[in-house]
Amino acid sequence: MELVTLDDVRAAGARIASVVVRTPLLPCPWVKTGRDRSADDRGLWLKPENLQPIGAFKIRGAHNAIARLDEQARARGVVAYSSGNHAQAVAHAAAAAGITAHIVMPASTPRVKVENTRSHGAEVVLVGDDEREAVAYEIVSERGAVLVPPFDHPDVIAGQGTIGLEIVEDLPEVDVVLVPVSGGGLASGVATAVTALRPNAKVIGVEPELASDAKESLRAGKRVDWPVADRFRTIADGLRSQPSELTFAHLRRRLHDIVTVTEDEIRSAVATLARKARLVAEPSGAVATAAYLFHGDELPVGRTVAVVSGGNIDPALLADVLATPAGEED
Amino acid sequence: MELVTLDDVRAAGARIASVVVRTPLLPCPWVKTGRDRSADDRGLWLKPENLQPIGAFKIRGAHNAIARLDEQARARGVVAYSSGNHAQAVAHAAAAAGITAHIVMPASTPRVKVENTRSHGAEVVLVGDDEREAVAYEIVSERGAVLVPPFDHPDVIAGQGTIGLEIVEDLPEVDVVLVPVSGGGLASGVATAVTALRPNAKVIGVEPELASDAKESLRAGKRVDWPVADRFRTIADGLRSQPSELTFAHLRRRLHDIVTVTEDEIRSAVATLARKARLVAEPSGAVATAAYLFHGDELPVGRTVAVVSGGNIDPALLADVLATPAGEED
Structure with a gap:
């Protein structure tokens, strides 16, 4: 199967430059991780794709x-x-x-x-x-x-991959990129761009535990089907799809690993992003941040970027999450 | 009195480039204003300074x-x-x-x-x-x-003015810039940069009605003192200071006008920024957006940028504002 190339992503970047927001990387001086990484941790940056005009990448x-x-x-x-x-x-x-x-x-x-x-x-x-x-x-x-399919197309993958181009442009010494996985278009594109430009960097997918079909598929070496009813249990309503043959081929070749996060960790990350990074993220948009905050011991150490993929959350849910007393991050 | 120059602001931009976030301009396809501006309105962009590492400009x-x-x-x-x-x-x-x-x-x-x-x-x-x-x-x-004073110093004014440089760089055809006024450092700096680079553009200050000493001062042609107790009535806790001689001299020369917003309008703008722009803004950070949303008939028509100056809001207040039923903007 022919995979998307760095040139495809670069061409996409030129095509979409005038209509998408060139999102910055946001440093997070407030961040603490689950384990004490202070000695060799090099920090977290957020890529706020929730700020695109439609609120998502x-x-x-x-x-x-x-x-x-x-x-x-x-x-x-x-x-x-x-x-x-x-x-x-x-x-x-x-x-x-x-x-x-x-x-x-x-x-x-x-x-x-x-x-x-x-x-x-x-x-x-x-x-x-x-x-x-x-x-x-x-x-x-x-x-x-x-x-126009949501993920199962080379042009769509190349378009999402422009996020990876921008990450390396803004932080050339990036070590780790955390990216949500659902149908896998975003993860495929970002992994294509980042690993081509910086071969030592690791792109790591993040899934809700309750919809971790892609993690199971990577372990099995072939696509494993999860029942819709199972995948629909997670609050992360944008992460209930499964990779296609095309995106799975990209993930196998270019993704370093997949880590999973719990529903409580997702809610907590939504609250932390609002409290500390002043970003409104939807649950699906918060999973990469949740992985950094709660699963640091499963991640390589280094300069890490978490993609905040979207911000279309029901205001009542955001209010509810904010009203919950903060954990130790406050 | 010697005023800050465009060259001062440019020099500041070079000095601070490596430590501040280069915030983008965010287009607002969702925006509606109080009057029907559809015929000749050219849109709103936000300058999200709440995304700086400390949450403010x-x-x-x-x-x-x-x-x-x-x-x-x-x-x-x-x-x-x-x-x-x-x-x-x-x-x-x-x-x-x-x-x-x-x-x-x-x-x-x-x-x-x-x-x-x-x-x-x-x-x-x-x-x-x-x-x-x-x-x-x-x-x-x-x-x-x-x-290091909060506003009463040419170096501080020049630093805040770098926001104006970036606005004109990203939107060279900008017509109107809306900026909160308290001590006046931000407004002085932004007005200095924007009017020097684009003489036809108008920089307009925004104050809470309950702390509109600068508006009264501009009308009077001299600084008018408001009692602290009066200025402290507004929810916008970052907008309770008064201009100094230095900032007032800048505002008189370079600000086109000042408009005021009510407390309800400020709360509503905080909610709209979270719901529609996916930004967590503090009340002081939302006044420029409030002016655009609710006082369109007092503003010149054209491509408008509102500076979202900060995002350090009590999470309980944000939750409360979000729980209030939305107005017609939803």
Whole structure:
């Protein structure tokens, strides 16, 4: 299988530069880890992708995929099915490119997310929970529209990989990069860029314990299927997908390891990011930080970057997490 | 009176580049204003200074002031009196420069702020609420230490002005910059840089209605004193100071106007910044955004940047603000 290359990621970077936010690395002088790493720890930086216009890194892959379409394809528009950040990412990218987007969402999607997607000018098609994929493919065949998948495409992987380019540009001596794993597009892209530019650096995936199918798959050397009902137990609603053949091939080759975090650790990391880093992160966006805060003894020591992948959290949940008394980090 | 120049600000930018975060401008596709500006509005960008290592812009001025000290002065260390963001800024800057810092704080300062200041390696001196200034000057005379003031110094003004440099660098066609006003160091510096680089742009100060002494002073053409008790009514605890002769001279010459915001508008802007921009802002840090959201009809139309100056909010207050039902912005 042909994997995405550093050149692909660089080309993506040039394509999306004018529409995505060039997020900085944020040093964390407040950080303490679970074990005493003071002697050889070299610190933590956050890559705040929650600050992208739609509140998540997904905007990078969507923009790159759409920028790659030729004129005929653009005239027919794009389609995506998603109830999450990918929906808004495709809507935003289509609007920026001036093309039509149909987003197929389950009728059960919270109203706010439907409205946010519509606000970018996309046509939202509400369907039954099981019909998303079928309806999306109907639109593809009827209109000749192009389906933009959330992770299973080289252009999407290359787009997400631009985060890795920026990390190495801002911190050339980076040793460890922590990145959430769900469908694996983000982890594949970031690992591609970081390990190509800095072969000694280690990119480590992070999953919720309750949806750690990718960790089990890496251990088994082949993709292991977890039942949907199991994966949907985690509060990290953006991390319930499984890698595809394409992303799994990237993860096997380029990811150093996967560590898992508990639900309590995820909630605690959401609170710490708000209290200490002044960032609003959604649970899925906080898992990499949680791994650093609570699983330092499973990580290589060195200059570490945690990708804060998104910030679309229900305000009531954020309020609840903040109202919980702080642990020793305060 | 000699005012700070663009060259001073540029020199400050070179001095502090390695220790402050180069914050991006964040576009706000979600924004709606109080009046229908859709026809000729050109959008809002946020300058998130709450993402600096100490959670506030104050780090810029403190670093510049300390970087300007000669070797003899460095050997004697620095002093500051503050219970707020300036305390941590001076502690951070002194640590980065490898010099001693004494920070004089009222004994009533919340423990978290004392600990945060100590965590940067500063010597915290707790004193009675009225003794801060006197004790700071004692340390100055005993040790020959240099006092770093929170705003009343050209080096501090020039440091804060680097925010203006970055705004014009990232958005050369900026029309309006909204910036909080308290002691006026931030507004003086930003107005100096922005109006020098883009003479047609307007820098507009924002104050809480309950502490709008600077607005009254500008109207009167001279500094008008407000009683401390009056200024302390606002929830925006970072905006209770008054301009000095030096900062007032800058504001008169370089600020286009000052608009005021209510306490409810400040709380609402804190909530909107968390919900929509995924930023944790303190009340003082949210006033510029509040002006854009609620006083659009008092502002010039055009590409507008609001400076989010700080994010050190009590988590319980943030939780409370988030638990309040959202207005029409949701």
